[in-house]
Amino acid sequence: MIKKMVDTLHAAPYSSRAALIVACLLIIALFIPAAASPRQIKLGPQQTVVTANPKMGIHTRLTDEVEPWKIKRTLEMVREMGAPWIVEYFPWAYREPFPGFFDWSHSDLVINHADRQGITVIARLGFVPQWARPYDSASSYLPPERISDFGDYVQAFVDRYGDRVPAIIIWNEPNLALEWGFQPVDPEGYTQLLAAVYPRAKAANSNTLVLGGALAPTLAPPGSEQGMNDLVYLQRMLDAGAGEVMDGLSVHAYGWSFPADDPPHPEVINFRRTELVHQLLVDNGYGDMPIYITEGGWNDHPRWTRAVKPAQRIQNTVQAYELIESWPWAKAGAIWAFRYPWPARTYLDYFTFVTPDFEPKPIYLEIQRYSRGEEIGDNGR
Amino acid sequence: MQPLVARITHHSSFITHHSSFIKWIAFSIALTLLLGAILWQFFAPRDDGALVEIQRLGTLRVGLDASFPPFETLDADGQIAGLDVDIAGAIATDLGVEPELVNIGFDGLYDALLARRVDIVISGLPYDPRWTEDVAYTNTYFNAGQILVALTGVSTITAVEDITGHTVAVEWGSQADMEGRRLERELAQVTLLRRSTADEALAALFSGEADAAVVDAVSGVSAFPRGLKIVTYLTDEWYAAAVHIESQKLLEAVNQSLARLEESGEMAKMQARWLHGQ
Structure with missing residues (x-):
């Protein structure tokens, strides 16, 4: 048969042969990038997370991770650490670079690999594309007339991933001016944003939970240009009707230099401030509203004023996971952050559990022992 | 042998040819220097005064x-x-x-x-x-990198390989702990003794609970007068x-x-x- 094909080729006119060769080369050229494409990283077999604490989570930083094998390795290591939850950021500007044109390639990678590792993803949505805001504005500025465009993104996201992403977070820390387009913070305005996107998410998948954006824990005084006290902001959100347009609330719970069990107090920023947030929901008739801790933890930089010793960071983190497990109203708790794609070269590097080249830090190994029900610390080792 | 006239003509031609070559070289060098000077103006580190x-x-x-x-x-x-x-x-x-x-x-x-x-x-x-x-x-x-330290005059540890079979104190959770765990993986029978701070890790060394310690150099050097020696730097900073x-x-x-x-x-x-x- 091959001989017949070769004979036919020889018998063909020169121009036809040339055209055939060019066509073959074009077909080969099409396959070369596909074969070399990093997207060919295999998902691998279906895995499950084995853990002693099913509420354990961690915030990953895969938004800027371009290499698929690193996305896969990150999620493998999260599973191996024993965390069944991750929180990840899916910027609107990256997914919809032009109006109506959606590029899901990167988010597909993250969610497919997380799904295959048996990890549940909570998705944070935000970051306004340039086409949806004035030229010289910040990416956290959403003009009121563009809220429906953001709603389009939310609906498209939930439509695509709603069966695998059970909860989405709308915006991030809107009680800070820098997260609210450097405009004066506006709890009522944020509530309007929630009210606008809530039905869009539900239209795509009625089971998807819409979480109120986590507020930055802050003691900013009244009238501050930087932001608003988180408890004050939440009360004003609830007064504006936010309780009816969110299914749960995400919370940021940083411990700074305090131990995890430091008692809550309105004038103190510590991990158990989360209990004050819950109490505020109770006081407003939303005691059943679930809370998801979507950032939090401690830093062990040797020279940062808000840092703790590495040993304290490990102990605090374990204790925080235990507290989350004990709080019936807390559904999951994600500590910041698993790994950065590259070193920040600041104190921020000391929030991570794994180095950029995937070397586990001692805190990773100790949390892994905790998730396996083993004793941590230096006793007996 | 060439006639005299022919030799003179040849020599003259050689000189003429050679002279134009030298001119060409000189011109090239001058052009290169000029271009270099122009590029230097653009790319040389500028001083702000x-x-x-x-x-x-x-x-x-x-x-x-x-x-x-x-x-x-x-x-x-x-x-x-x-x-x-x-x-x-x-x-x-x-x-x-x-x-x-x-x-x-x-x-x-x-x-x-x-x-x-x-x-x-x-x-x-x-x-x-x-x-x-x-x-x-x-x-x-x-x-200020991580250093492996031992006691002066007492310890036989003079190289990183010598910690095989010994106990090494580190600050739990720190960069020193990371290095200690690496040594534990790479060398046989290394036992890590984890303490809450670098000072406590050094105290374990001085008390005899540990045979060596890994600490950052800033923590380590302050203990030198008490009889500590650097065996080796494990990392540089x-x-x-x-x-x-x-x-x-x-x-x-x-x-x-x-x-x-x-x-x-x-x-x-x-x-x-x-x-x-x-």
């Missing part, structure tokens, strides 16, 4: 974070003191000016330098290649001062000053005072 301005004002503004003893901290009188302060003073003296210490949080040091709020940062600053587009680092003056990338003449002057301090033994004396308590 910082050194001249410092000497005109008589003050060297030094950025540091006074929360990192023994490099810089507040003493009992509330004055900033430490190894870096002494280095800054020596450099200022060499420049013929007075040092002005500007206390800034560690994460704001580079911004202060780039915003021209300070002329130089001397603050236990680790060399970081990612900043080299914006700042120029001086020669390094201290390696070099400290240097930094100036604005355009302050090239200031950089040159500071490097000369640092070299003088090294050669004269003054740097060793300052380190002995602040790091070893001598």
Whole structure:
């Protein structure tokens, strides 16, 4: 048969042969990038997370991770650490670079690999594309007339991933001016944003939970240009009707230099401030509203004023996971952050559990022992 | 043999040919130098005149974070003191000016330098290649990496391989712990003893609970007078001062000053005072 094909080729006119060769080369050229494409990283077999604490989570930083094998390795290591939850950021500007044109390639990678590792993803949505805001504005500025465009993104996201992403977070820390387009913070305005996107998410998948954006824990005084006290902001959100347009609330719970069990107090920023947030929901008739801790933890930089010793960071983190497990109203708790794609070269590097080249830090190994029900610390080792 | 006329003609032709070749070479060299000079104008490091301005004002503004003893901290009188302060003073003296210490949080040091709020940062600053587009680092003056230490005169540990079969103390969760775990993986029968702080890890070494310890060099060197020796550096973290990338003449002057301090033994004396308590 091959001989017949070769004979036919020889018998063909020169121009036809040339055209055939060019066509073959074009077909080969099409396959070369596909074969070399990093997207060919295999998902691998279906895995499950084995853990002693099913509420354990961690915030990953895969938004800027371009290499698929690193996305896969990150999620493998999260599973191996024993965390069944991750929180990840899916910027609107990256997914919809032009109006109506959606590029899901990167988010597909993250969610497919997380799904295959048996990890549940909570998705944070935000970051306004340039086409949806004035030229010289910040990416956290959403003009009121563009809220429906953001709603389009939310609906498209939930439509695509709603069966695998059970909860989405709308915006991030809107009680800070820098997260609210450097405009004066506006709890009522944020509530309007929630009210606008809530039905869009539900239209795509009625089971998807819409979480109120986590507020930055802050003691900013009244009238501050930087932001608003988180408890004050939440009360004003609830007064504006936010309780009816969110299914749960995400919370940021940083411990700074305090131990995890430091008692809550309105004038103190510590991990158990989360209990004050819950109490505020109770006081407003939303005691059943679930809370998801979507950032939090401690830093062990040797020279940062808000840092703790590495040993304290490990102990605090374990204790925080235990507290989350004990709080019936807390559904999951994600500590910041698993790994950065590259070193920040600041104190921020000391929030991570794994180095950029995937070397586990001692805190990773100790949390892994905790998730396996083993004793941590230096006793007996 | 060629006739005389033919030889003269040939010679003349050779000279003519050779002469044009020399001209061509000379022209090429001149053109290259000209192009080089033009490129130098565009790409040579420019000097911002910082050194001249410092000497005109008589003050060297030094950025540091006074929360990192023994490099810089507040003493009992509330004055900033430490190894870096002494280095800054020596450099200022060499420049013929007075040092002005500007206390800034560690994460704001580079911004202060780039915003021209300070002329130089001397603050236990680790060399970081990612900043080299914006700042120029001086020669390094201290390696703060992780060190394997043992007791002087008692320990037989003289190389990293010698810790096989021994107990090594580390600060739990720290970079030293990471290095310790690596040694545990790579060498046979290494037992790690984890303590809550670097000081407690060193105390375990002095009490005999451990045969060696891994600590950062800043923690380790302060214990030298108690009979500690560095077996080896396991990692490097070099400290240097930094100036604005355009302050090239200031950089040159500071490097000369640092070299003088090294050669004269003054740097060793300052380190002995602040790091070893001598």
